[in-house]
Amino acid sequence: MHRAKIKEYFVSVQGEGPYVGYRQLFIRFCGCNLNCAYCDTDFSVSGDYFELSPIELFNLLNEEKMFRNIHSVSLTGGEPLMHVDFLKDFLPLLGGKIPVYLETNATLPEKLKEILEFVYIISADIKSPSSSGQNLFDVHEKFFEVCRDKNVFIKFVFDNNVTDLELKKVCEIAKKFNFELILSPVMKNNKPLVDALFMQKVLESAVSFYSKTRLIPQVHKLLDIE
């Protein structure tokens, strides 16, 4: 059985997007295929982590009663789809009783195909060239083709460097697939890095391209919750 490097697992509050406020079990996988300028997540294998088989992780979570009273299991990272061989064995262990919520950078469409049937909600990022250093719009579209019939929303994290062209492109993609678009400002010290006026300008501009757009900051950071 495939083992995966897992940075941490914990129960907390979902702080992003339309499911904000729900109690979830988070499983954070090590490693990511991108290197975004604003990334503040520790998914490295340089510090502590667990190396577990699917059944070992499932038993641990069960023993620690982590499946109790949760809305869903959030697979996060890093990039959880880098661990698809592990997930193919782990997700069936949940027996379809607990919804699976995938947080992904939406760049690995072939990996997504392998576990799509087990996933209920997809929180999919679109990365702009100004944050990721590369143009990923085509690969994002391939990803969304794979999951177009699923319960998907798009998250777009922005800072002062976002351009109108990038914003327009993100809106065009969200519109093409009819997915809700969530704009999320980069946070620093638990506050948005950009000022209120700029956030309103970005929202106004995005809504003029695509009306199914909302501005939602990382609420867990505002509340100072992990």
Ligand code: SF4
């Ligand atoms: S995709 Fe997410 S986890 Fe990976 S580098 Fe970018 S922000 Fe960090």
